[in-house]
Amino acid sequence: MSNNIKKVMTVAGSDSSGGAGLQADLKTFEEYGTYGLTAITSIVTMDPDHHWHHAVQPIDPELVHKQMKTILAGGALDAMKTGMLGSVEIIKLLRSIIDEHAIQNVVIDPVMVCKGEDEVVQPENGQAIRELLLEKATIVTPNLFEAGQLAGTGKITTLDQMKEAAHKIVELGAKHVVVKGGKALHGPKAIDLLYDGKEFVLYEADKMETNHNHGAGCTFAAAIAAGLAKGNTVKDAVAMAKQFTTEAIKQGFAFNQYVGPVWHGAYNKAEQRMVKP
Numbered sequence: 001m002s003n004n005i006k007k008v009m010t011v012a013g014s015d016s017s018g019g020a021g022l023q024a025d026l027k028t029f030e031e032y033g034t035y036g037l038t039a040i041t042s043i044v045t046m047d048p049d050h051h052w053h054h055a056v057q058p059i060d061p062e063l064v065h066k067q068m069k070t071i072l073a074g075g076a077l078d079a080m081k082t083g084m085l086g087s088v089e090i091i092k093l094l095r096s097i098i099d100e101h102a103i104q105n106v107v108i109d110p111v112m113v114c115k116g117e118d119e120v121v122q123p124e125n126g127q128a129i130r131e132l133l134l135e136k137a138t139i140v141t142p143n144l145f146e147a148g149q150l151a152g153t154g155k156i157t158t159l160d161q162m163k164e165a166a167h168k169i170v171e172l173g174a175k176h177v178v179v180k181g182g183k184a185l186h187g188p189k190a191i192d193l194l195y196d197g198k199e200f201v202l203y204e205a206d207k208m209e210t211n212h213n214h215g216a217g218c219t220f221a222a223a224i225a226a227g228l229a230k231g232n233t234v235k236d237a238v239a240m241a242k243q244f245t246t247e248a249i250k251q252g253f254a255f256n257q258y259v260g261p262v263w264h265g266a267y268n269k270a271e272q273r274m275v276k277p
Helices: 021-031 061-072 088-101 123-136 144-151 159-171 216-229 234-250
Strands: 007-015 035-047 053-058 079-082 106-108 177-182 189-195 200-206
Touching: 007 021, 007 061, 007 216, 021 035, 021 216, 035 061, 061 088, 079 216, 088 123, 106 123, 106 216, 123 144, 144 159, 144 177, 159 177, 159 189, 177 216, 189 234, 200 234, 216 234
Parallel strands: 007 035, 007 079, 079 106
Antiparallel strands: 035 053, 177 189, 189 200
């Protein structure tokens, strides 16, 4: 049985509050029945004394390289995903690792803004992602803001604009892109749009009035990566990730007065496990 467990690497930032970043990725990988490995690119802290203000501390690229070397000593990976990448040097390093090890099932989540913050995190990284990682991506998973940044289209407010951005991102080299509309678009549905260069596929769910959605984007991308690792098609992996993340948002909870994470165990009812000795 153990020989059938798929391995998934996340190259991402650490969120000590547990809802997003590599913590969200690991929880999602586990719920999917895959084995998660982590290369930490940055440490994000939130200050409860100053309205949960975020501070990002990148990890030295040499140390990130050592982490990846440790991970890859275990043999070929079945999938990988990225989150916050910390610096241009780390993005260049990651591209060289993907090339050297011919890593397949690459999910690029182009994290540019911490939830609750308006300022772009390290804007130079967005350009490096465009130039170095998109052409290696099996799928890219931007939210509306990130899609507009990658595509160079600016603010996105309509489905047609989502399609335009998706088309441009695929032209940059990505095999697939799923633009996460979420609850930002007008209308009763939370919409995600998948594009493979030929066909658009809509994934819809009823909008939920909740602020307990911290980590939803990381969770969605991690779920896609785990689905791909287990042999699902991109379409099926995205559909399953949508269901998984929707349930996680439904059962999100208040961590404190500032943030409410999604509950990664929702889909598999993890709270009902291990209740007796």
